[in-house]
Amino acid sequence: MTVRILSAADVRSIFTPRLALESQREAFTRLGAGEAVQPPRLLVPGPDASVSFCYSSRIAPDAPAVSKFGSVNPANAARGLGAVHSVITVLDPDTGAPRAIINGDSVTGLRTSAATTLAMQQVAPDARSILVVGTGAQARAHLDAFAVTHPDADLQIHGRNRAAAAQIAESHGATAKHDLEPAVRGADIVVLCTSSLTPVIEDAWVTDGTTVASVGSFAPDRVELPPSLLGRSTVLVDYRPSAVTDAGPVVDAIASGLVTPDRTTDLGALLTGADSLDRASADVLVYLSVGVGVQDAAAAEVILAVAEARDAGTQAHLS
DSSP states (O other): OEEEEOOOHHHHOOOOHHHHHHHHHHHHOOOTOHHHHBOOEEEEOOOOTTTTEEEEEEESTTTTEEEEEEEEEHHHHTOOOOSSSEEEEEOOOOOOOOEEEEEEEHHHHHHHHHHHHHHHHHHHHTOOEEEEOOHHHHHHHHHHHHHHHHHTTTEEOSSSSSHHHHHHHHHTTTTSSOHHHHHHHHHHHEEOOOOOOSSSSOOOGGOOEEEEEEEOOOOOOOOOOHHHHHTEEEEEOHHHHHHHHHOOHHHHHTTSSOOOOGGEEHHHHHHSSSSOOOOOOTEEEEEEOOOOHHHHHHHOOOOOHHHHHHHEEEEEEOO
């Protein structure tokens, strides 16, 4: 049994932000059309606020089964390691035998940021000022993704580590913002790329017409934006079945009666026209991304097609 192994470098050479965007458009369009096979995500809590996860999906019933297994370990910062580690396994659609093993970290950053910018194309295509909060891999990936979808926007970044924020700003054509409150108040789009257990911005900072995206509230205990903000916002989610149970701010807002599940709109339904957003120009919109397996399935499909055409990666024998 021969398996193709693709490293982070292999993925980066193939999976550009533009290709990632198109893969996520297909992923959420298929999900919205009911064509993808999308079982629930699995979360396994661990020590020191860590959590392991498993996403599985098929982009279509006859497509390869794809599964991503990994973990988020906030304590890794003190170890000099990244917080997120994962691998993606692709099975042959006919035999079920392993076909490829792909570095998952590189895919996650690109597919998550592509999904965010895909959503922003639908709800804030003319945004002129975009603030990214965080200094990790997701923050960097989002700056790269917005450079594709909003090329004329003023990109900004804020992080508690000012030196890291300044370094990222310099390498990504952005401006480092030291004071978070005025930066939030002045931005058209605010993207939160942390894994914080508590809100990193305040409800009062978010002005009329702002769009706020949260990609770090991926579990019930991750609440990087105040749930009260959802009570006065139009709410868009990547996938309602997982958002109402796993996105911390949504879970809290529903529990407190600020939001009902039917007040949330799926990105896939928006793309297919099955649903629409009734948003006035002064309304705040919040987009929450938990992440779904079909994103990895769509990404793996395009990555593996190019890798096989180029004979990229390493061939390994498992039997």
